[in-house]
Amino acid sequence: MDNKYIQQFKKGSLEMILLCLISERETYGYEIITELNERTASVLGYAKEGTVYPILYRLQEAGLIKCRIAPAAANGGSKKFYSLTDKGRATLSEMIDFWEKYTFCVNDFIDRYHTAEDTK
Amino acid sequence: MDNKYIQQFKKGSLEMILLCLISERETYGYEIITELNERTASVLGYAKEGTVYPILYRLQEAGLIKCRIAPAAANGGSKKFYSLTDKGRATLSEMIDFWEKYTFCVNDFIDRYHTAEDTK
DNA sequence: AGCTGCTATTTAGTAACGCTAAACAGCATT
DNA sequence: AATGCTGTTTAGCGTTACTAAATAGCAGCT
Numbered sequence: 174m175d176n177k178y179i180q181q182f183k184k185g186s187l188e189m190i191l192l193c194l195i196s197e198r199e200t201y202g203y204e205i206i207t208e209l210n211e212r213t214a215s216v217l218g219y220a221k222e223g224t225v226y227p228i229l230y231r232l233q234e235a236g237l238i239k240c241r242i243a244p245a246a247a248n249g250g251s252k253k254f255y256s257l258t259d260k261g262r263a264t265l266s267e268m269i270d271f272w273e274k275y276t277f278c279v280n281d282f283i284d285r286y287h288t289a290e291d292t293k
Numbered sequence: 294m295d296n297k298y299i300q301q302f303k304k305g306s307l308e309m310i311l312l313c314l315i316s317e318r319e320t321y322g323y324e325i326i327t328e329l330n331e332r333t334a335s336v337l338g339y340a341k342e343g344t345v346y347p348i349l350y351r352l353q354e355a356g357l358i359k360c361r362i363a364p365a366a367a368n369g370g371s372k373k374f375y376s377l378t379d380k381g382r383a384t385l386s387e388m389i390d391f392w393e394k395y396t397f398c399v400n401d402f403i404d405r406y407h408t409a410e411d412t413k
Numbered sequence: 414a415g416c417t418g419c420t421a422t423t424t425a426g427t428a429a430c431g432c433t434a435a436a437c438a439g440c441a442t443t
Numbered sequence: 444a445a446t447g448c449t450g451t452t453t454a455g456c457g458t459t460a461c462t463a464a465a466t467a468g469c470a471g472c473t
Contacts, residue, residue, distance in 0.1 A: 176391055178305055178309075178387075178388055178391050178392075179391070179395075180305075180430090180431060180432070180457095180458080181304045181305025181306075181308075181430095181431090181458070181459065182304070182305040182306065182391070182392065182395050183305075183430085183431070184301040184302070184304035184305065184429085184430055184431070184458095184459080185298055185300075185301025185302040185304065185429095185430080186301075186302065186399050187430085187431075188301075188430095189298075189399070189402075190399065190402050193402040193403065193405065193406050194402070196406060196409070197405065197406075197409065201450080201451095202450070202451065203449065203450050203451080204450095206450095212398075212401070212402075213398055216394050216395060216397075216398040217395070217398065220431090220432095221431095221432075221433080221434090222450085222451070222452080223431085223432065223433070223434075223435090223452090223453080223454095224430090224431055224432065224433095226451065226452065226453090227430090227431085227452095227453090228430090228431085230452095231430095251439085251450085251451095252449090252450070252451090253450090253451080265406070267298075268298055269403050269406065271296055271298050271299070271302070272298075272302065272399070272403065273403075274336050275299075275302050275336060275337070276396050276400075277336075278332075278333055278336040278337065279306050279309070279310065279392070280396075281332070282309075282310050282313040282314070282332075283313065283389055283392065283393075285313065285317065286313050286316060286317075286385070286389065289316070289317065300428095300429080300459090300460060300461070301429070301430070301459095301460090303459085303460070304429095304430080304458085304459055304460070305458095305459080307459085307460075308459090321421080321422095322421070322422065323420060323421050323422080324421095326421095340460090341460095341461075341462080341463090342421085342422070342423080343423090343424080343425095343460085343461065343462070343463075343464090344459095344460055344461065344462095346421095346422065346423065346424090347423095347424085347459090347460085348459090348460085350423095351458095351459090371421080371422095371468080372420090372421070372422090373421090373422080
């Protein structure tokens with residue numbers, strides 16, 4: 174994908190998406206990146222480490238997720254398993270509420286656009 | 294509104310919203326700000342001049358809108374009336390297509406979240 | 414003339430986010 | 444020891460929206 178609008182549209186929603194992902198199960202950075210890309214890359218393009226990890230640090234800094242360091246697995250080094258805090262759950266719920274109001278509001282403009290196009 | 298997510302969610306979509314507004318009719322900065330706020334302030338918060346005018350310059354610079362300077366009206370100074378160019382119409386159409394794919398993609402995460410919450 | 418108020422535009426400086434591009438590290442297999 | 448996979452970290456960049464102001468024309472009033 175090389176759509177130039179992606180990057181701006183994504184702003185803010187990536188945080189929400191990561192919170193959603195982590196709410197599904199305890200998981201770690203690399204797995205988050207892999208699953209995120211499976212589910213969104215065709216629309217949002219590939220998310221790289223340099224995008225995802227800083228968001229995780231931000232979320233942890235804000236107290237929305239907490240981290241458990243697991244010992245080194247079969248292959249590869251140790252992982253940091255993230256899960257939502259109570260504050261994270263509450264914040265995610267708020268974000269989703271706002272997202273729904275927000276998209277409803279924007280869609281109103283688009284509906285008018287479509288209506289106008291249809292009557293041409 | 295003092296919702297801290299607004300600012301990030303807005304990124305990118307404000308451009309699309311302004312293009313939608315201008316596609317509805319030829320209009321000028323001050324009127325855009327007024328109408329935008331009537332239709333979105335309750336959700337997005339108030340958009341100020343410092344937000345809207347730079348976007349208009351950007352859109353003009355990109356060749357998406359064109360400008361016609363009208364003589365001073367009854368009261369107030371002269372206005373700059375904006376309308377979409379052909380490129381602007383094409384771009385708006387693209388942006389809307391992408392917006393729809395994008396929100397569909399994000400909503401998938403939210404749907405899963407809602408489903409998980411419901412079965413608790 | 415001067416004042417207020419409304420319309421209308423402009424701009425300097427700031428913070429936040431996602432991106433590019435790379436580096437670093439542990440372990441397994443060859 | 445070399446390669447490859449898993450996994451994390453970070454520096455520097457460009458874009459966007461925000462705050463906060465300044466500038467300016469015209470109308471009506473005293």
